[in-house]
Amino acid sequence: MPDAYIFDHVRTPRGRGKPDGAxxxxxxxxxxxxxxxxxxDRNGLDTKLVDDVVLGCVDPVGEAGxxxxxxxxxxxxxxxxxxxxxxxxxxxxxxxxxxxxxxxxMAGQHDMVVGGGVxxxxxxxxxxxxxxxxxxxxxxxxxxFMPQGVSADLxxxxxxxxxxxxxxxxxxxxxxxxxxxxxxxxxxxxVPVKDVNGIxxxxxxxxxxxxxxxxxxxxxxxxxxxxxxxxGFDAVAMEAHPEIESINxxxxxxxxxxxxxxxxxxxxxxxxxGRAAGLKPRGRIRxxxxxxxxxxxxxxxPVDVTEKVLKRAGMTVKDIDLFEINEAFASVxxxxxxxxxxxxxxxxxxxxxxxxxxxxxxTGAMILGTVLDELERTGKQxxxxxxxxxxxxxxxxxxxxx
Numbered sequence: 212m213p214d215a216y217i218f219d220h221v222r223t224p225r226g227r228g229k230p231d232g233a234x235x236x237x238x239x240x241x242x243x244x245x246x247x248x249x250x251x252d253r254n255g256l257d258t259k260l261v262d263d264v265v266l267g268c269v270d271p272v273g274e275a276g277x278x279x280x281x282x283x284x285x286x287x288x289x290x291x292x293x294x295x296x297x298x299x300x301x302x303x304x305x306x307x308x309x310x311x312x313x314x315x316x317m318a319g320q321h322d323m324v325v326g327g328g329v330x331x332x333x334x335x336x337x338x339x340x341x342x343x344x345x346x347x348x349x350x351x352x353x354x355x356f357m358p359q360g361v362s363a364d365l366x367x368x369x370x371x372x373x374x375x376x377x378x379x380x381x382x383x384x385x386x387x388x389x390x391x392x393x394x395x396x397x398x399x400x401x402v403p404v405k406d407v408n409g410i411x412x413x414x415x416x417x418x419x420x421x422x423x424x425x426x427x428x429x430x431x432x433x434x435x436x437x438x439x440x441x442x443g444f445d446a447v448a449m450e451a452h453p454e455i456e457s458i459n460x461x462x463x464x465x466x467x468x469x470x471x472x473x474x475x476x477x478x479x480x481x482x483x484x485g486r487a488a489g490l491k492p493r494g495r496i497r498x499x500x501x502x503x504x505x506x507x508x509x510x511x512x513p514v515d516v517t518e519k520v521l522k523r524a525g526m527t528v529k530d531i532d533l534f535e536i537n538e539a540f541a542s543v544x545x546x547x548x549x550x551x552x553x554x555x556x557x558x559x560x561x562x563x564x565x566x567x568x569x570x571x572x573x574t575g576a577m578i579l580g581t582v583l584d585e586l587e588r589t590g591k592q593x594x595x596x597x598x599x600x601x602x603x604x605x606x607x608x609x610x611x612x613x
Contacts, residue, residue: 213481215313216492216613220477220580221249221402225416225568228332228470233413235333235472237404239268239275242474243283243329249402250325250476251287258289260480260488262321265311267304267328267572268297270340279329299572300501302537303598303606304328305475306575310608312479313496323480323488328573331472337571344602355451355507357444359601360435360467362509363540364460365448369508370546374461377541378428381466381565383555384538388562389421396561396588400580418469418568433460434467451507466541471568475576492613494583497593498524499608510543512605513597514550520595520607528553531609532591535582537574537598538563547597560585574598579608586612 223245226234234242243266251258266280280295300307305328312326345356357365367377391397392415403414439445445458478490485492500520504512513536521527528551536547536559544563548555561581564574575598582594597607 212317213319215316215479215496216482216485217494217496217583217610218478218480218485218490218492219250219254220400220475220576220583221246222400222475222577222580223404223473224401224413225418225471225473225570226413227417228472228568230333232333232472233417234404237331237412237472239279239329239331239335240282240286242331242472243279244286245402245404246327246474246476247283247287247289247325250478254478254490256488258293260323260484261289261293262324263312263315264293264295264325265308266295266297267299267308267575269299269301269304269330269571270335270337271297271299272340273335275331275335300604300606301601302539302571303575303600304572305577306579306596306598306606306608309477309479309576309579310499313499316479316481322484325476325478327474327476327576329474330570330572332470332570333472337470354602355447357447358435358438359509360462361439361444361448361458362507363462363542364435364439364458365452365455366508366510366546367461367542368455368459369452370549372461372542372545376545377461377466378425380541380545381428382423382425384559384562384565385419385421385423387560388419388566391561392416396584400584416567418471419566423465428465431463431465434463436460448507462540462542466565468539468564469568471570473570473573473577475573475580477576477580493587494610495613497609497611501606502604504603504605506603509601509603510539510599511546512599512603513543513547513607516605516607517595517597520609524609526609531593531595532557533560533582533585533594534558535578535594535596537569537578538565539569539599541565543599575606579610583610
């Protein structure tokens, strides 16, 4: 079975996902096009060698709909022979796009594939694509549907994380992201977004708040108290977990992932395809896995899928040098630390989505690239990338530096 190698990756800066955000005027198509063009141009890539483009997009409706991967490939002048497919596994869509690309290569059916993702959350609102899970009683009741924020608070309550715990984690995320930007750790991967006149709209993650401290976070009210208590979702959580007597609401905007715009692209291929393109591999996809987890806790999937992917790879936690887990909510990462008794200095060492934001369909590919860069910078060898997912799922990928 051929190995799937990572030759390069790029991402846009993350723009604040609001009408006053720097990337609000940039459509989903333009964001994805920007990433694909940058990946091609900096590698001198002959796109005749590209067999497919796989992009994650969580709300593929309106301007983001209609198979945005194919539209972006055409718009980026990859040539009409390059197909594209859009996939959606909620927050893990970008990572699964990379995994889908790798699977095509490992199966020997394709030689070179681009995986990545895009989300313009300022233009296409979260949840715009709808779905049966939150609104159809037949599935909502049996799966204990509740908003993710309430599930995050349920995790904090069940596993003993206080408001100070989650706030302290958020402060550390901001510090690490600011340090990474200050020292130039993202310089080679983030490609500035420019308008049609060549004027730079954004060249740095816009959501960060480096001055965040425990005092400023302490002034924020918990975000999910009203919907939990008045909306009845606390009762749903306690029905699913009767050992819980009440929900301790600890999450708010400062210790949860930011709503942002952005796109990412990862170039993968066989070693033979790399030689044909004159490219040197930077990393190798060692293993990947998906799993379903308990829908009520919902966001503990990274723990379950990490156990699965390590077993499939014949590895243990001790074999992984760095972990990159999406910071959907602080309790998600704290539970991950707790489950595997991890040294915090091995996890999200350059900050995460709490500081920089979570452009849903793009994040998975972004954080895979982030940790590959860090492996190269530090001379370390292996990394595990994972994300929690709505409706109770997890996706994980193990990569190794070449």
